[in-house]
Amino acid sequence: MSDGAAAPRVLVVDDDADLRGLVSEFLGNNGMMVEAAGNGAEMDSRLALGRFDCVVLDLMMPGEDGLSILRRLRRPGGPLVVMLSAMGEDTDRIIGLEVGADDYLAKPCNPRELLARIRAVLRRREEAQAGGGGPMRRFGDWTLDLVRRELRYPGRATASLTDAEFRILSVFLDRPLRVLTRDQIIEAAKGADSEVFDRAIDVTISRLRKKLGPDDPIRTLRNEGYMMTLKVEGE
Known part of the structure; x- marks a missing residue:
């Protein structure tokens, strides 16, 4: 992100409360404004209250799963989406990318790598919005x-x-x-x-x-x- 820019707003959506808390704390300690949700309904409530730059989304959740949620998030002007999944096979990565994830990480992941991926997708969007001339x-x-x-x-x-x-x-x-x-x-x-x-x-x-x-x-x-x-x- 460019110097002086507002801290990016990130929403962590995962049914694992411990992991959700750890990821949120780490991202928050590294310059991001973070909120968390345990399922799709909680995510919708937070999205209704304000815009987020990126959603970190778990693939496997009870109720509405991550792929269904991802399909709903893929709309013009919607947030970037980094998917997390305990299933690390290439086929799972392909499904996530096919549905429209901006990036994909297998769980358990290094929080520093997740932070780097989020920064990378945010930076690419920022560069695109700059117009390139x-x-x-x-x-x-x-x-x-x-x-x-x-x-x-x-x-x-x-x-x-x-x-x-x-x-x-x-x-x-x-x-x-x-x-x-x-x-x-x-x-x-x-x-x-x-x-x-x-x-x-x-x-x-x-x-x-x-x-x-x-x-x-x-x-x-x-x-x-x-x-x-x-x-x-x-x-």
């Missing part, structure tokens, strides 16, 4: 709003992008009309302090293409990779 990028009939991270297309509803979708689309827009291998996309998209899992890249690209619509300009080239087939305007 130009608020829009245009390719064909599509427009990407760099501040809101939204895709617009005439006659269609605006589509909000997750952090992973935004980063991968930015890779394509930075390299139009070029064939990109999966490894090249992963390396370009992951940045210095984030992870794009090899098995999740295809899932994220598939989800991005659905948001682009039936005439999406990303092409799959058998045994080669992917390519953005349109010229790009803007920065």
Whole structure:
């Protein structure tokens, strides 16, 4: 976060009271304004009272589970979401990223790593909102709003992008009309302090293409990779 900025507001949602307290205390001691909730209903009550920058969300909870909650949180202008799960398999990571989590950590996790992940997703959103010298990028009939991270297309509803979708689309827009291998996309998209899992890249690209619509300009080239087939305007 930039110097002088207000402390980020984080909501920790986990049914484990001990873990919830430890995580909240650690984040609070490291410059964040933290509140906690034990389930989806408590989370809704706190969200109704004010805006949060990030939600740390447990996957496995009684009642409404984390994936259901995540689907509700994925709306334009909604908080960033870092998911936690005791199930650390790649398939669980892929599911969380597919539904729209901005990052994912297996439990038990090092609180310092969680803090670093939260700071990283907040920093990426802040950099996007700075605009990078130009608020829009245009390719064909599509427009990407760099501040809101939204895709617009005439006659269609605006589509909000997750952090992973935004980063991968930015890779394509930075390299139009070029064939990109999966490894090249992963390396370009992951940045210095984030992870794009090899098995999740295809899932994220598939989800991005659905948001682009039936005439999406990303092409799959058998045994080669992917390519953005349109010229790009803007920065």
